[in-house]
Amino acid sequence: MKKISRRKFVKDAAQVAALAVVAPAILQAKSMPALQFSQVALPYAYNALEPHIDALTMEIHYTKHHAGYVKNVNAAITEEKISYDTEKDFFANISKLSAKAHNNAGGAWNHNFFWQVMKPKGGHMPSGKIAEAINGAFGSFEKFKEEFTKAAMSRFGSGWAWLVNDNGKLKIGSTANQDNPLMDTSEFKGTPLLALDVWEHAYYLKYQNKRNEYVANWWSIINWDEAAKRLV
Numbered sequence: 342m343k344k345i346s347r348r349k350f351v352k353d354a355a356q357v358a359a360l361a362v363v364a365p366a367i368l369q370a371k372s373m374p375a376l377q378f379s380q381v382a383l384p385y386a387y388n389a390l391e392p393h394i395d396a397l398t399m400e401i402h403y404t405k406h407h408a409g410y411v412k413n414v415n416a417a418i419t420e421e422k423i424s425y426d427t428e429k430d431f432f433a434n435i436s437k438l439s440a441k442a443h444n445n446a447g448g449a450w451n452h453n454f455f456w457q458v459m460k461p462k463g464g465h466m467p468s469g470k471i472a473e474a475i476n477g478a479f480g481s482f483e484k485f486k487e488e489f490t491k492a493a494m495s496r497f498g499s500g501w502a503w504l505v506n507d508n509g510k511l512k513i514g515s516t517a518n519q520d521n522p523l524m525d526t527s528e529f530k531g532t533p534l535l536a537l538d539v540w541e542h543a544y545y546l547k548y549q550n551k552r553n554e555y556v557a558n559w560w561s562i563i564n565w566d567e568a569a570k571r572l573v
């Protein structure tokens with residue numbers, strides 16, 4: 342092993358310490374935010390979830406609403422020099438951020454998640470570990486469906502219904518606006534396994550005021566494999 346003098350060691354250590362202080366300042370000076378949100382590619386065509394979700398709703402939802410949230414959260418990140426490295430950290434500190442960052446980060450993340458947990462010709466009964474977890478937590482699949490539907494229907498105004506894993510326990514709940522269970526401000530917390538967008542923009546063209554029909558049809562397009570993947 343190469344021997345280094347104490348004097349050289351102290352000098353090197355001081356340089357490393359100085360770099361550690363300087364590096365974030367350089368990043369800040371160049372306005373390089375650590376994390377930007379991106380819009381995931383839709384994993385199917387706009388008309389793929391018909392007749393349950395119509396193509397025009399899907400196209401507007403993805404290209405206008407979702408794209409807008411992604412654009413606006415990234416603008417907020419730059420304007421406010423927000424520097425969290427991960428989405429998890431971002432949401433865990435959301436109480437410290439502006440309404441613009443908060444609402445649009447939720448909108449960006451929630452829709453990326455929502456597209457993944459749906460698929461054409463989905464909706465078969467869950468099987469394996471997630472089916473066992475659902476039966477364990479809610480008694481039966483039917484009871485689970487009933488409780489989830491209630492959460493989706495009783496959310497007043499705009500928001501989301503969720504199935505989450507909260508430290509090994511599955512729970513159903515809902516959040517207002519674009520809030521999600523990863524946010525430190527949310528009363529309902531956990532790792533999302535399923536989400537249902539109950540904003541009117543998600544169903545109004547086809548279903549108008551009939552949120553109940555939209556929710557009932559959504560069970561035919563759930564991607565249970567994606568939900569199961571998240572149960573770890």
Ligand code: MN
Pocket residue numbers: 402406452538540542543
């Ligand atoms: Mn939406």
